[in-house]
Amino acid sequence: MAGLAASLAVSTTPITDAAQDVLDAIATLGSQKRIKAGAALLTYPAHPSVPQSVQSSASANAFGAYVEMVAATAAEIVIVGIAYRRNVGSVNAVTVRIGQGAPASEVTRADIWLHATNSNDGVVIPIPWTVVAAGARVAVQVSDDQASANTGTVALLYVPTADLEAF
DSSP: OHHHHHHSSTTTOOGGGGHHHHHOOOOOBBTTTEOTHHHHHHHETTTSSSSSSOOSSSSSSSSOOOOOEEESSSOOOEEEEEEEEEEOOOEEEEEEEEEESSTOEEEEEEEEEOOOOOOOOEEEEEEEEEOTTTOOOOOEEEEESSOOOOOOEEEEEEGGGEEEEEO
16 A cells, blocks of 8 residues: 555645555455445545545543535545545544434434544545445544634545345
C-alpha cells in the first residue's frame, strides 16, 4: 500500500484517492462473501466532495456530537473502511464511532480506535464489515485524548451489498 502512504502525505490529495488501495486490502465478509471484481468502492460524503468535518468534545475521551454522513442510504450497504484526517498537532488517541438511526437516537454500529502523532495525519483503515439497511441514516462522532474540542475530517468507504458475491 505504498500508494496509500504517498497519497495521504500530501494535504492537497483527497483522502478518497486511496480508495482503490483499501479495496485491494479488504478481503471478506464473515459469511464468506467478497467484493465482486470491478466493483467500485464508494464514499460518504460522495466523492469528489471533501470528507465531513467532525469535532470531538471539549472533555478528554468524550464524544462530540454526531455528524450526518448520509440522510438515507439508497440501498443496503456494507461499510468496509474509514478515512480520517485530524487537524491539530497534539491529539494522539482518536475513536471514530459509526452510528445508525434518527438524530439523537443513533445506535452504535462500530467504534474504530486509531493513533496519530502529527497534525494533518491521514489514515484509511479497513474495518470489520458493518451492514447498513437501505434507507438508514448514518452518522459519525469522534472522541480524542485532549481536554479541548478538536476538528478532523471523516469519510466512510462502502460498497452496496449487491456488489458482493459468495466464494
